[in-house]
Amino acid sequence: MVSVPLPEILDLGGATRVAAQLRELRGQDVQIEAGDLQRLSGIGLEMLVAAQMQWRADGKAFSIANWSEDTIRTLTLLGADPSDLCGVS
Numbered sequence: 001m002v003s004v005p006l007p008e009i010l011d012l013g014g015a016t017r018v019a020a021q022l023r024e025l026r027g028q029d030v031q032i033e034a035g036d037l038q039r040l041s042g043i044g045l046e047m048l049v050a051a052q053m054q055w056r057a058d059g060k061a062f063s064i065a066n067w068s069e070d071t072i073r074t075l076t077l078l079g080a081d082p083s084d085l086c087g088v089s
Contacts, residue, residue, distance in 0.1 A: 001029040001061060006037045010044030022051050029061035037067075040074045049084075 002025050007014040022030065032048070048064065055062030067075070067082050075081060 001031050003031050003033050005033040005035075008036050009039045010037055010047075011039070011041040012043050015041070015044045015047040019047050019051070026054070027058065027060065030055065030063075032062075032064040033066060034064050034071060035066035035068070037071050040071055040078070042078055045075070045078050045080055049080075 004018065004021060004025070006018060010018065030051075032051075052062050064082070072082060075084075
């Protein structure tokens with residue numbers, strides 16, 4: 001499983017960079033490391049959900065680990081929950 005760390009800020013720029021990195025890893029099992037994430041935008045969440053859906057369609061593992069309490073609150077404000085994403089812990 002390949003680990004992909006998220007940047008501190010997952011806005012349009014951060015999401016674009018992470019999406020490019022994930023495109024390179026397509027076909028491999030991936031764990032997203034959210035421990036450094038401090039600010040999450042709607043587009044950042046959308047990119048994570050889209051990646052999770054793609055990995056599921058490809059039959060590969062995709063998980064997100066180490067959500068911070070602040071990020072969990074942001075997810076809630078955006079209408080999501082960590083359990084909405086596959087394999088999230």
